[in-house]
Amino acid sequence: MAKFTTLTARCAPMNLNNIDTDQIIPARFLKGTSKVGLGDKLFHDWRYDASGNPRPEFALNQPQYKGAEVLVAPHNLGCGSSREHAPWAIKDFGFKAMIAISFADIFKNNSLKNQLLPIALPEPVVLKLLSDIEADATLSVSIDLPAQTVSIPNQGAFPFSIDPYRKKCLVDDLDDIGFTLSYLDTIKAFETTHEAYAIQ
Amino acid sequence: MTNALADTPKTLYQKIWDSHVVLQKPDIPAILYIDRHLIHEVTSPQAFQGLRDRKLPMHRPDLVFGVVDHSIPTYDRSRPVEDPEAARQISQFEKNCEEFGVRYFGAHSDKQGIIHVIGPEQGLTLPGMTIVCGDSHTSTHGAFGALAFGIGTSEIEHVFATQCLLQQPSKTMEIRVEGKLSEHITAKDIILAIIGKIGIGGGTGYVLEYTGSAIRSLSMEGRMTLCNMSIEAGARAGMVAPDEVTFEYLKGKPFAPKDKAFDEAVAQWRQLTTDVGAKYDTVIELKAEDIEPMVTYGTNPGMAIGISKPLPTPDQMPTEDEKTELADALDYMKVEAAKPMAGTSVDVVFIGSCTNSRIEDLRDAAQIAKSRKVATSVRALVVPGSYNVKRQAEAEGLDKIFTDAGFEWREPGCSMCIAMNGDQIESGQLCASTSNRNFKGRQGPGGRTVLMSPAMAAAAAVTGKLVDVRKLS
Numbered sequence: 001m002a003k004f005t006t007l008t009a010r011c012a013p014m015n016l017n018n019i020d021t022d023q024i025i026p027a028r029f030l031k032g033t034s035k036v037g038l039g040d041k042l043f044h045d046w047r048y049d050a051s052g053n054p055r056p057e058f059a060l061n062q063p064q065y066k067g068a069e070v071l072v073a074p075h076n077l078g079c080g081s082s083r084e085h086a087p088w089a090i091k092d093f094g095f096k097a098m099i100a101i102s103f104a105d106i107f108k109n110n111s112l113k114n115q116l117l118p119i120a121l122p123e124p125v126v127l128k129l130l131s132d133i134e135a136d137a138t139l140s141v142s143i144d145l146p147a148q149t150v151s152i153p154n155q156g157a158f159p160f161s162i163d164p165y166r167k168k169c170l171v172d173d174l175d176d177i178g179f180t181l182s183y184l185d186t187i188k189a190f191e192t193t194h195e196a197y198a199i200q
Numbered sequence: 201m202t203n204a205l206a207d208t209p210k211t212l213y214q215k216i217w218d219s220h221v222v223l224q225k226p227d228i229p230a231i232l233y234i235d236r237h238l239i240h241e242v243t244s245p246q247a248f249q250g251l252r253d254r255k256l257p258m259h260r261p262d263l264v265f266g267v268v269d270h271s272i273p274t275y276d277r278s279r280p281v282e283d284p285e286a287a288r289q290i291s292q293f294e295k296n297c298e299e300f301g302v303r304y305f306g307a308h309s310d311k312q313g314i315i316h317v318i319g320p321e322q323g324l325t326l327p328g329m330t331i332v333c334g335d336s337h338t339s340t341h342g343a344f345g346a347l348a349f350g351i352g353t354s355e356i357e358h359v360f361a362t363q364c365l366l367q368q369p370s371k372t373m374e375i376r377v378e379g380k381l382s383e384h385i386t387a388k389d390i391i392l393a394i395i396g397k398i399g400i401g402g403g404t405g406y407v408l409e410y411t412g413s414a415i416r417s418l419s420m421e422g423r424m425t426l427c428n429m430s431i432e433a434g435a436r437a438g439m440v441a442p443d444e445v446t447f448e449y450l451k452g453k454p455f456a457p458k459d460k461a462f463d464e465a466v467a468q469w470r471q472l473t474t475d476v477g478a479k480y481d482t483v484i485e486l487k488a489e490d491i492e493p494m495v496t497y498g499t500n501p502g503m504a505i506g507i508s509k510p511l512p513t514p515d516q517m518p519t520e521d522e523k524t525e526l527a528d529a530l531d532y533m534k535v536e537a538a539k540p541m542a543g544t545s546v547d548v549v550f551i552g553s554c555t556n557s558r559i560e561d562l563r564d565a566a567q568i569a570k571s572r573k574v575a576t577s578v579r580a581l582v583v584p585g586s587y588n589v590k591r592q593a594e595a596e597g598l599d600k601i602f603t604d605a606g607f608e609w610r611e612p613g614c615s616m617c618i619a620m621n622g623d624q625i626e627s628g629q630l631c632a633s634t635s636n637r638n639f640k641g642r643q644g645p646g647g648r649t650v651l652m653s654p655a656m657a658a659a660a661a662v663t664g665k666l667v668d669v670r671k672l673s
């Protein structure tokens with residue numbers, strides 16, 4: 001994957017609380033065995049009607065939001081199922097970051113592991129950003145991950161928090177598995193005294 | 201470590217966390233050891249492929265266990281899987297397990313079932329363990345006093361390669377339910393009442409520990425139902441400290457320790473309680489007597505209410521957002537504000553899922569179905585959680601009660617909980633369901649889901665509408 005440092009990009013609004021991963025990618029599209037191509041199915045049942053035609057009122061079908069790289073939503077984005085297909089689909093569609101008031105736990109973790117940056121900002125900031133981008137799709141936000149700030153038109157620059165290890169992984173494109181495997185000897189030493197009940 | 205530290209009272213969660221930390225350094229998450237890794241066909245294929253791409257071995261295949269459950273059809277297993285994508289996913293899963301030496305129950309195993317039913321009934325789930333699975337309802341296993349939580353596919357690959365996860369500790373929340381539950385009130389009603397109270401984001405960042413006399417009185421099946429839905433409150437995990445009920449359940453289970461090893465394990469497991477004086481970050485209390493049969497009325501599990509209570513109205517909501525959200529949910533569900541859910545017509549009844557498909561759940565439902573008939577307008581199906589549950593139910597004659605009443609009696613799997621395997625409701629239909637999620641379209645595009653206990657679902661089946669099971673004549 002690519003390193004994540006700064007991003008200046010337009011936003012797409014998804015103005016609903018508690019968007020669950022079943023809406024982000026419905027279960028019937030989880031029968032594949034690969035990670036690619038899921039962008040086509042992103043928000044499938046909201047994007048298309050029962051006969052498969054795009055719903056014109058849905059933001060991601062509107063030309064002014066084409067090319068947006070930041071998804072913006074209010075509270076508790078990504079709740080429900082742990083499917084990593086949700087961040088895969090969001091990433092595959094072209095998004096690189098998400099701004100919300102809050103994120104569901106597993107979804108946030110899964111996103112960070114796919115170089116998709118979740119940024120939590122205070123409620124009034126997110127709500128104003130949502131209404132501003134609904135009114136004017138050309139607005140761009142600027143994310144500076146090393147500095148941990150987002151600049152938002154009409155509002156100013158805001159700091160955001162991120163786990164220092166996760167930040168390092170994104171900025172340097174580090175790999176979790178490689179990191180943990182560097183402690184394999186420590187893990188093996190732990191195993192000599194730890195009862196884990198092997199399946200016999 | 202000083203004595204003072206060693207004597208610091210700890211919560212159950214802290215005890216399990218501490219005994220699994222392999223390494224803790226400043227500025228990096230802890231490396232946490234995983235005792236049991238459960239896998240299924242939907243979230244694991246990309247992780248197996250990742251391991252192959254990196255040319256890495258699986259570190260501890262002897263701690264991993266797999267089962268097919270999500271995309272498997274619930275019709276006669278001797279028939280081939282009709283959906284080519286599901287067939288490919290299932291056979292790929294079996295191949296992956298074979299290649300890496302992982303024990304599994306495949307499509308034709310007579311022990312197959314839903315992963316969260318299989319783990320406990322096979323004794324793969326034990327107190328004090330860390331347990332993960334690429335599935336959010338892994339929280340189920342916390343019923344045994346284990347720390348069990350759902351992970352994504354990247355983390356599955358991480359556990360395959362290292363048998364560890366990188367983790368930050370969670371906050372702890374005690375949910376204390378004291379008192380005596382009235383007749384027909386089950387763990388499902390308790391958990392729906394809890395989520396209705398704290399909301400679907402109320403548990404975010406927390407591990408929940410359920411305590412109190414009402415929780416202690418629950419069977420293992422009930423505790424599993426309770427812990428299962430912890431994730432619906434946004435919590436990482438839910439747990440109940442193990443006690444005699446737990447040890448009794450585990451005795452003689454195929455993969456549980458045997459004889460002397462079992463007694464030694466029980467002695468260890470008895471230490472797994474929250475110490476007197478240990479502090480939780482948050483405490484929530486509920487009175488068992490206040491809980492009535494619960495149903496959901498909206499499009500997430502937090503929109504839950506007593507069957508006879510009037511639904512909230514959008515203007516009562518404090519913020520504009522919540523007004524819109526509630527109005528949208530009521531509109532989608534085609535239910536009316538200020539009226540109770542009782543009396544709403546149902547089209548489909550689904551008794552199953554990792555929340556409520558165990559033997560006790562089927563007994564509860566059968567007790568209501570007995571000598572009654574499914575309403576003519578209703579399609580009702582019972583999907584046992586595993587072949588063991590199915591055989592046990594058949595030995596008790598429950599299958600006969602269900603089929604005589606007009607229920608379909610199916611083969612085990614996730615089925616209509618997630619509608620991946622062909623079992624689904626049609627657009628506009630309303631399903632009284634014992635599963636755990638009432639998100640829009642969860643049981644089929646355009647479908648409407650009302651969550652409830654098995655007895656309530658059976659009552660809906662025989663009357664054709666939502667009723668208070670206690671009022672059934």
Ligand code: SF4
Binds near residue numbers: 555617618
């Ligand atoms: S029964 Fe439903 S919630 Fe449980 S594991 Fe299967 S799909 Fe997930």
